[in-house]
Amino acid sequence: MAKVLMKGNEAIAEAAIRAGANNYFCYPITPQTEVAEYLAKRMPEVGGVFLQAESEVAVGNIVFGAASTGKRVFTTSSSPGISLMQEAISYMAGAQLPCVILNIMRGGPGLGGILPAQSDYFQATKGGGHGDYRLLVLAPSTIQEAVDLTMLACHLADKYRNPVMIIGDGMIGQMMEPVEFPENYTEPELPTKDTWAATGAKGRKPRVIKSLFLDPYKLEDNSVVLYNKYQQMKKDEVRFELYKTSTKNKVLIVSYGTMARICQTVIDELEEEGVSVGLFRPITVYPFPEAALEKEATRKNIDTVLTVEMSMGQMVEDVERAIARRRPVEFFGRTGGIVPTPDEVKKQIKELIKKKHGAKTRQSTTKSKKKG
Amino acid sequence: MSEQTKTIFSRPEGLQETVTHYCPGCTHGVIHRLVAEVFDELDIRERTVGVAPVGCSVLAYNYFNCDFLEAPHGRAPALATGFKRLRPDMIVFTYQGDGDLASIGMAEIVHAANRGEKFTTIFVNNAIYGMTGGQMAPTTLSGQITTTCPAGRDVSQTGEPIRVSEMLATLNTPAYLERVSVDSPMQIIKAKKAIKKAFQYQVEGKCFSLVEVLSTCPTNWGKTPAESTQWLRDNMMPYFPLGLCKSPDSKEGN
Ligand SMILES: Cc1ncc(C[n+]2csc(CCOP(=O)(O)OP(=O)(O)O)c2C)c(N)n1
Ligand code: SF4
Ligand SMILES: [Mg+2]
Numbered sequence: 001m002a003k004v005l006m007k008g009n010e011a012i013a014e015a016a017i018r019a020g021a022n023n024y025f026c027y028p029i030t031p032q033t034e035v036a037e038y039l040a041k042r043m044p045e046v047g048g049v050f051l052q053a054e055s056e057v058a059v060g061n062i063v064f065g066a067a068s069t070g071k072r073v074f075t076t077s078s079s080p081g082i083s084l085m086q087e088a089i090s091y092m093a094g095a096q097l098p099c100v101i102l103n104i105m106r107g108g109p110g111l112g113g114i115l116p117a118q119s120d121y122f123q124a125t126k127g128g129g130h131g132d133y134r135l136l137v138l139a140p141s142t143i144q145e146a147v148d149l150t151m152l153a154c155h156l157a158d159k160y161r162n163p164v165m166i167i168g169d170g171m172i173g174q175m176m177e178p179v180e181f182p183e184n185y186t187e188p189e190l191p192t193k194d195t196w197a198a199t200g201a202k203g204r205k206p207r208v209i210k211s212l213f214l215d216p217y218k219l220e221d222n223s224v225v226l227y228n229k230y231q232q233m234k235k236d237e238v239r240f241e242l243y244k245t246s247t248k249n250k251v252l253i254v255s256y257g258t259m260a261r262i263c264q265t266v267i268d269e270l271e272e273e274g275v276s277v278g279l280f281r282p283i284t285v286y287p288f289p290e291a292a293l294e295k296e297a298t299r300k301n302i303d304t305v306l307t308v309e310m311s312m313g314q315m316v317e318d319v320e321r322a323i324a325r326r327r328p329v330e331f332f333g334r335t336g337g338i339v340p341t342p343d344e345v346k347k348q349i350k351e352l353i354k355k356k357h358g359a360k361t362r363q364s365t366t367k368s369k370k371k372g
Numbered sequence: 373m374s375e376q377t378k379t380i381f382s383r384p385e386g387l388q389e390t391v392t393h394y395c396p397g398c399t400h401g402v403i404h405r406l407v408a409e410v411f412d413e414l415d416i417r418e419r420t421v422g423v424a425p426v427g428c429s430v431l432a433y434n435y436f437n438c439d440f441l442e443a444p445h446g447r448a449p450a451l452a453t454g455f456k457r458l459r460p461d462m463i464v465f466t467y468q469g470d471g472d473l474a475s476i477g478m479a480e481i482v483h484a485a486n487r488g489e490k491f492t493t494i495f496v497n498n499a500i501y502g503m504t505g506g507q508m509a510p511t512t513l514s515g516q517i518t519t520t521c522p523a524g525r526d527v528s529q530t531g532e533p534i535r536v537s538e539m540l541a542t543l544n545t546p547a548y549l550e551r552v553s554v555d556s557p558m559q560i561i562k563a564k565k566a567i568k569k570a571f572q573y574q575v576e577g578k579c580f581s582l583v584e585v586l587s588t589c590p591t592n593w594g595k596t597p598a599e600s601t602q603w604l605r606d607n608m609m610p611y612f613p614l615g616l617c618k619s620p621d622s623k624e625g626n
Contacts, residue, residue, distance in 0.1 A: 023458055049457050053450070054483040061447035061480070065423070065454030068441050073454070087444050095442070198439040198455070200462060202418035206388075208433045210424075210442030 003178040008143045008168065009034035011179045012076070012102060013042065015147040018181050019154035021074035021100060022048030025062045027055055027081060030114045031170040032104035035076040056081040060088025067097040068209045070197025072154055076102040078170075079120050080111060082128075089163055090129030093226065094211025096196070098157035100150070101135075102166045104173035107337045115337020116170030118257060121314035124167050125286040132223045134230045136164045136237060137286040139256045143177035149283070151185065156237065158190045160229050167285070169310055171258040171339070233287050240289040243267060245278030247301050250356075251349055254280045254293065254319050255308040259340070263308055266345045277349060285315065290322035297323045304352050308345055309333045386411030388437045397590040397597025400428060402554045403496060404435050406564045407465070410571050411438065420463040421455055423448040425477075427469035428502040446477020449484035452491040463574055464491040470511040471501045474536050478510075481540070485580045488545045492570045493582040495536060498589040499608060506592030510534045513607055518592070533611060537584045541618040548573050548581040549617035553609065555586070555601040562614075579620040586612055 006014070013035045016024070024043060026036040036052065043050035049066075053059045059075055063085075066073045077085065082103045092099060103124065107117040124137045136156055140146035146168060153164040198207055213219035243260075244267050245252070255263045260281040267277045280296050282289050297305045297319075305327050307316040316331045323329055332348045334340045383389065386408030394400045411417040417438050424432040426445035433440035443451045448466035456464040473481050473495050481493065500518055501507040507520040511533050515524040525533075537549045548570055552563035563585060570581035586608050588600035595603055 025454065051453070051457060053453075054479055057447070058450045058453075058480055058483065061444060061450030062454035062457075064443070064447075065441060065451030065456075066458050068421075068451070068455055069458045071458050073458075088447070091444050198421045198441060200419040200421065201438050206433070206437055206439050208440045208442065210433070210440075212430065212442050 001181055001183050003180045005176055006143065006179050007034060007174065007176050008146055008171075009104065009173040010038045011143050011147050012150050012166075013038040014181065015150035016074040016100065016154065017042060017046055017048065018185055019072070019151040021072040021154050022046055023066050023071055023073045024048065025051050025053055025059045025066065025073070025075050027053055027059050027077065029078045029081045031106060031116075031173050032076050032078050032102065034173070035102065056084035057087065060085035063099050064088045064092050064097065067092065067099045068198045070193035070199065072158070073099045075099070076104070078104050078106050079108050079117075082120065082123065086129035089135070090131050090133060091211050092163050093129075093133035093135065094131060094222065095209050096161040096226070097163070097209065098161050099163050100153045100157050100166070101163060102150070102168070105167060105169050107335060113337045114170070116258070116310060116339060117335055117337060118167075118169050118259060118310040119312070119314065119335055120167060121285065121309070121311060124165050125288070125318070133226055134286055136160065136162060136233055137284065138164065138166050139283060139285050140166065140168055140172060141257050141260045141281065143172070143175060144179045146172055147179050147181065151182070155187050155190070158193075160233060161196070162229060167257070169257050169259070170337070230287070237284055238287050238289045238292065239283035240292055241281045241283060242296065243279035243281065244271065245280070245296060246276065247299070248276035249278040249301055250275070250303050250353055251277045252280055252297050252302050252305050253277060253308055254282070254305060254315070256282050256285060256315065259308055259310055262340060262342055263345060265342045266349070269342060270346060270349065275349070275353065282315070288318045288322065290318070293319065293322045294324070298326045302327060303356055304328050304330055306330045306332060306349060306352060308340065310339060311335050384408040384412045386417050386437050387435055390434055392435070393431060394428065395591045397588065397600060398428070399554045399587040400496060402560060403494065403563075403585050403587065404432065406554075406560070406567050407467070407494060408436060409564065410568045413568065414571055414575060416463045416571065416575065419461070420465065423451045423455075423464070423466040425466070425468040425472040426503070427472045429467055429469065429496065430503065432467050446472050446475070447480055448472070449477065449480040449489070449493065453484050453487070453489050456489060456491045460490065460577070463571065465494060465571070466491065467494045468496065469502065470495070470497045470499065470509045474510040474534050482543075485540050485547055485582065486543045486545050488547065488580050490574055490577055490580065492574050494567065495582055495584045496587045497536070497584055497612065498587040499533070500589050500592050502589045502592055506589070511536075513611060516607075535612060537582065537617040540582065546579045546620040547618050548579055548620050549584070551584040551586070551612060551614050551617060553586040553604065553614055555588070555604050559614075573620060584612070586614075
């Protein structure tokens with residue numbers, strides 16, 4: 001299929017349809033409302049279900065009910081709305097229901113702003129709602145990757161019977177880029193849903209989709225089942241990308257999403273100046289590619305690891321965990337909707353190289369803290 | 373069975389054979405039975421999905437002999453919406469208490485009713501939070517004593533009890549709304565008729581339907597079962613009048 005120029009939000013919406021997620025529920029919020037507007041037109045064309053609900057609390061729970069049918073369900077929102085969905089997300093994780101949730105992140109906390117941010121990393125990867133559960137979390141850095149990962153998310157949600165979240169900063173939603181949708185899309189075979197979906201107790205015992213286990217032993221059993229799925233994800237689903245990593249690198253940048261693309265520009269420019277820097281870009285942020293990162297970050301030539309995020313420092317905690325003090329981990333971030341420029345990041349790297357054997361611990365060098 | 377004997381009363385197929393966890397004299401069980409009898413009479417059990425609330429009836433799925441979803445507190449109408457939109461061929465009902473439906477889940481029920489979602493709600497109004505041990509509900513009567521209004525509900529501070537059926541009847545979207553009671557055999561027969569009608573409307577794909585059932589909570593009212601049914605008649609019925617609130621065939625209620 002030929003490439004088409006599409007806005008991220010619309011491309012993701014189309015990707016969900018191509019992957020068979022023909023059931024979409026929403027509540028408007030900037031900067032992702034175009035997904036809803038696109039699907040309001042598109043769902044009737046494909047005979048799908050589109051519904052704008054009264055709140056994200058309702059959306060989350062409508063998704064819960066819809067996913068109980070065994071059909072593919074998709075929803076999208078941005079940070080404050082994702083907070084309201086946490087109730088349903090926790091219940092769905094507990095009840096082992098698949099669904100795909102897109103968070104086009106904006107600055108927070110609170111109402112924050114409407115500009116791009118990556119400050120919902122903790123919420124997405126560490127829980128967000130209550131209880132012992134995880135989401136599989138994917139972080140695209142281009143519109144094409146957003147399309148591919150949306151389709152993959154639909155598959156993985158069914159494979160693990162677990163909610164899958166895609167986190168993109170505002171730029172992933174708002175930017176236009178050429179994208180290509182796969183022709184004749186096929187997926188590896190999935191287990192049947194006929195063991196758990198609510199389809200009516202005809203000729204079989206009634207099925208209950210629930211997260212309530214009043215017997216503590218049964219509740220623990222359920223948590224163990226969930227835990228084992230997360231262990232399996234860690235084995236089979238870790239995804240990341242390396243950019244210009246070599247034995248010449250002095251610094252390794254760790255960055256994800258659009259921020260990682262800006263870091264690529266930084267790396268290209270520094271290369272011309274004779275400074276060798278590599279990039280480690282997690283694509284799955286849960287499961288976090290910790291073993292691979294540890295390997296890259298602890299190569300002999302690497303002096304320092306620099307984590308760059310559009311936040312006050314969230315993924316950096318996973319980076320520190322993976323590297324376990326074997327290299328200094330530095331952090332640079334801007335937030336509030338401010339996107340770090342290549343020059344800003346370059347300056348950080350040059351300073352790091354200058355004080356090479358300096359700081360052993362992480363130094364947060366966000367602009368705001370300096371001003372502070 | 374010999375030709376001389378005839379079964380005139382048995383457990384409906386819609387109910388499972390199990391021990392109840394409801395307190396003695398609690399009318400949740402009576403309401404369960406009526407719903408299950410309607411499954412049998414309309415022959416819908418095999419294509420029905422229930423949505424359980426958070427409240428004393430959270431374990432409803434242990435009693436009903438059909439597929440079930442367990443919703444977060446108050447969100448049963450949202451789950452029912454999602455399910456029914458994807459499977460309009462199935463029968464979907466929520467079973468909710470007054471705390472669940474009229475407090476934490478008020479937005480979900482109002483919007484589901486207003487969208488005219490084609491599912492049925494069995495709304496069990498016992499004027500109290502049963503499961504958590506007898507706290508004030510939005511339906512608790514003026515002056516009624518609960519653990520969180522030990523001096524009696526002071527409506528100047530907490531507002532007047534909410535009449536859910538009347539409130540939903542103000543919505544312009546067609547719906548079937550009726551308030552019934554299960555305090556006596558006569559009322560139980562009427563309640564059953566209303567519940568059957570509610571499911572019948574759903575089978576026809578006609579409208580949203582809700583039956584509000586006045587119910588007792590002897591345990592948290594601090595009364596015997598007999599005192600409870602009398603208290604319901606004397607106190608709840610005057611404030612929550614029985615009867616049809618809205619019919620899909622006429623826009624106005626009566
Ligand atoms: C989010 C949330 N808040 C509070 C509770 C605690 N809780 C459980 S049941 C209940 C009240 C139920 O009362 P009602 O809906 O009237 O049902 P009843 O037990 O009277 O049948 C509450 C507040 C909860 N489970 N979840
Ligand atoms: S606490 Fe009240 S509502 Fe709950 S089972 Fe007992 S009597 Fe019924
Ligand atoms: Mg109650």
